[in-house]
Amino acid sequence: MLYRKLGSTGEKVSILGLGCMRLPIMKGQYNKVDKDSAVSLIQKAIDSGVNYLDTAYSYHNGQSETVIAEALKGGYREKVFIADKLPSWLIQKRTDMDQYLEKQLERLQTKQIDFYLLHSVKEDYWSNLESLEVLEFLDEAVKDGRIKYTGFSFHGEIELFFDVIDSYKWDMCQVQYNFVDDNYQAGKEGIRYASSQGVGLVIMEPLRGGTLVKKIPPEVQEIWNEADVKRSPVEWALRYLWDQEEVDVVLSGMTTLEDLDENLGIAEQGLTNTLTSTEKEIIKEVRLTYKGRKEIDCTQCGYCMPCPSGINIPANFEQLNHAYMFQDVKNSRMNYYMLLKEGERASNCTECGDCEKLCPQMVTIQKTLKKVSETFEK
Ligand code: SF4
Ligand code: SF4
Structure with missing residues (x-):
């Protein structure tokens, strides 16, 4: 040893x-x-x-x-x-x-x-x-x-x-x-x-x-x-x-x-x-290959924040991306519940639309949050 x-x-x-x-x-x-x-x-x-x-x-x-x-x-x-x-x-x-x-x-x-x-x-x-x-x-x-x-x-x-x-x-x-x-x-x-x-x-x-x-x-x-x-x-x-x-x-x-x-x-x-x-x-090649499996083009820049309803938008997308990158919904769901407070989770989105115009990556935030919610909360 x-x-x-x-x-x-x-x-x-x-x-x-x-x-x-x-x-x-x-x-x-x-x-x-x-x-x-x-x-x-x-x-x-x-x-x-x-x-x-x-x-x-x-x-x-x-x-x-x-x-x-x-x-x-x-x-x-x-x-x-x-x-x-x-x-x-x-x-x-x-x-x-x-x-x-x-x-x-x-x-x-x-x-x-x-x-x-x-x-x-x-x-x-x-x-x-x-x-x-x-x-x-x-x-x-x-x-x-x-x-x-x-x-x-x-x-x-x-x-x-x-x-x-x-x-x-x-x-x-x-x-x-x-x-x-x-x-x-x-x-x-x-x-x-x-x-x-x-x-x-x-x-x-x-x-x-x-x-x-x-x-x-x-x-x-x-x-x-x-x-x-x-x-x-x-x-x-x-x-x-x-x-x-x-x-x-x-x-x-x-x-x-x-x-x-x-x-x-x-x-x-x-x-x-x-x-x-x-x-x-x-x-490095393996790392980039895993990262290339991301489902959402979210860079975690945070420009869409703060959300008036308290949703932590990048943190939601991070867990959804991990589910795809590692083919592991179970572990990502566990992190979703462990790392995000209840009020920060996707299902609280009121679809006000304030965030979408601020995203430089043109992520369809409202639609994608629904996907997060369907993936982890159902
Ligand atoms: S659309 Fe949803 S996530 Fe975006 S700012 Fe409004 S409540 Fe927050
Ligand atoms: S602005 Fe767009 S890219 Fe940046 S954290 Fe929000 S969703 Fe992700």
Whole structure:
């Protein structure tokens, strides 16, 4: 296993982290973790050099944390860093933060969480957390030893990312980033900025929830097939990330021992600056091919905003485009409901027509919003 120093913490973390949100389950039920298989998976990962476990209050309805506690008995706890997350969307008052943290320490059966993140920071959660003095809460939790390092996972726009980074002395952050989403949410620009500030970088969704390797459009598969270097799409995706100096840990939500073995094998080659310019060109070609599958010619410029009814027009179109680009309505629907507030969604359009004359791309906004609504809300 290869290791990198996580930002300015100086902690030596494995470049492959185990995301504990897709642990093996029983009878297809997300909140029924197959405890024995999950414990074996976690312990085998640690025996193979993985020292970064990522969990959250909500994963597997709390069982991710309790199963980790089981797996870390018998000397394993000392070998790993645990990253856990405050459920931002459940916080209504300052004391909630302490209560959730206490509960998590109890579930994990540990005295200290190594990396404690604010989960899924985006515009609305962040303003709520800030107003409830979450930064003071983090200071106190570090001071009294309940957590060692602070961080946040991010799902907002780039401008917010800069604001959040500048608002506190974070130790690390966790962002969605992969060879297609290089300019999405924090994106490459955000990653570079965080790294320049000494903030460690943990990458989530390296395979876009599996979409980049399971539902490959034929024109993308053709590019992979024609490349001189033969690699699986998983290998291309992970090598792309580890090639970058800013990246410290790449999380993979592994379910089986086969997933683990495949990732461990690829991680052996995960050195920085090892992809050739030809290999980078291949990845770029694949990225452009995915982007060329966009259904709507929306550039996300935002000139159509603000909408008097509060609709976030570009965000609606972004999710519809993702559904086409990745042949994955299910995942895009999930993001549609997770990332857009109720009032921002397509079905609230009153068809006033104010926006259409402002769009330089001549997008038929009203008609396309109907399509968004039909695709995700029906
Ligand atoms: S047509 Fe719909 S989306 Fe456009 S400004 Fe009016 S309400 Fe908003
Ligand atoms: S103005 Fe047109 S291109 Fe720009 S964000 Fe709105 S719909 Fe997209």
